[in-house]
Amino acid sequence: MSPTGSSRWCPTPEQLMILEEMYRGGLRTPNATQIQQITAHLSYYGKIEGKNVFYWFQNHKARDRQKLRRKLSRQLMIQQQQQQFQQNHFLPQFPNCTTTPVWFLPQGGVEDVSRPMVSHSWNVDYHHPAERCEADKSTTRTYSRDWMMMMDHEGPTSPCCNRPLKTLELFPITATSLKDECTTSNHIPSSTSTN
Amino acid sequence: MSPTGSSRWCPTPEQLMILEEMYRGGLRTPNATQIQQITAHLSYYGKIEGKNVFYWFQNHKARDRQKLRRKLSRQLMIQQQQQQFQQNHFLPQFPNCTTTPVWFLPQGGVEDVSRPMVSHSWNVDYHHPAERCEADKSTTRTYSRDWMMMMDHEGPTSPCCNRPLKTLELFPITATSLKDECTTSNHIPSSTSTN
C-alpha cells in the first residue's frame, strides 16, 4: 500500500549470496541470536528485518527438501515404471494388478545433505545435526530454546495509535466457572456419550 | 536444570481463565499487538511472556479443531456403520461392495465455531473470520502481517557472554558462484531431464 516500501522484503544479491553461503555451510535453523547477528550484518547491504532471515531459512530448507523429494519420487516413478514394464514384459498374463500404484513420496528422512562442513568462519556455535546426539545428553534440545517476537502490524509511518501500549483497563471476565469443559458442547447433540 | 525456574511456562488459574474467556469470545489468532497487550495484562497474575500467549492460542485452536474432528469422525463412523447395517439389511445380495470404507476425516472446513461474538469488552479490533472476506478486498490477509521475535537463549542468570551482540567481523563469504543451483546435484544422476 505505502508506495515507498514494497509489501515484502526483496533481498539484494549480496544478501542472497551471503544467506546462500551460510546455508551451504550447513546452517539450517538459526536461533534468535544468530538471526539478530545475521540481520545486523545483512542490513549493511539493504533493508532487512529479522523475520526475513527467519523466513528465508525456513523456506529455503523446506524447498530444498521438497526439491529433493520431487527428484527422488520422479526417480522412483521411473524405476517403478521400468519394473512394471519388466513385469508386463515377463508376466503379461495376470490382469489383477491394480495398474494405478499409489506414489508414496518419502515423507521424512531426506533431511540433511551432509555436506561435510564448509570452512567459512561463521563460528557462532550452532550444532550440526550429526553432532547433536552427543555433548550434553540430558538436554538434547537446548540448542533451540530461544524464540522470537517481532512486529510491524501496520506501515511504519502510521502516526495514529501512538499510545505506548498501556495495560488497558478492560478484561471484565465475569466468568463464573473456572473449569467449564463444555466449550464445544453446543454442536454435537448426539446422544452417544462414549467420551 | 535451574531449580528456580521450570523449563516451561505453567499458567496460573487466573491466566488460564482469562485466556479461555478470550478464546470463548472468539479470539483465535491474536496479532503481535494483541499478544503484547494480553501479555502485559496477564503478567499481573504471574510470570508470562508473549510467546506463551502466542503458543497458547495456537495450541488451543489446533486442539479444539482436532477434538471436533475426532468427534465428527466418530459420529461419521457410527453413521456409516448404521448405513452399512441398513444396506446389509436391505440389500444382502451384492457382495461387491468393498466393506472397508476409507474414513476420510474432514480435513478442513471445521474452522470456526461461530459463536456470534460474546460481549466482553476486549475491544482491540481483531477481525472475525466471517468479516475477513469484506473490508479491503485487495489485501485479504493483512490482518496478521505482524510477527514475532524474542529470545531467552540461556537462563536469565547467565552472566557469561554478556557482550552486547555486536555485529561480528566474520562473514568471509568467498563465494564464487552467485546462483549455483547444483546444491543437490550430486544425488540424482538420472538422465531424464524433463524438468
Added chain:
DNA sequence: GCAAATTAATGATTTATTCAAG
C-alpha cells in the same frame, strides 16, 4: 498414605501447506 511407574495434557518446535506479490 506415598513414591515409583504410567498415562494424559499441554507447552514448545519443527515441518508441511497455502496464499499472494512480483
Added chain:
DNA sequence: CTTGAATAAATCATTAATTTGC
C-alpha cells in the same frame, strides 16, 4: 514460476494426573 509470508498440522518434551504395589 519463483519465493516471501503466514498459518496449520505434526511432532517433541515436560509437567500434571492417575494408577499401582507396598
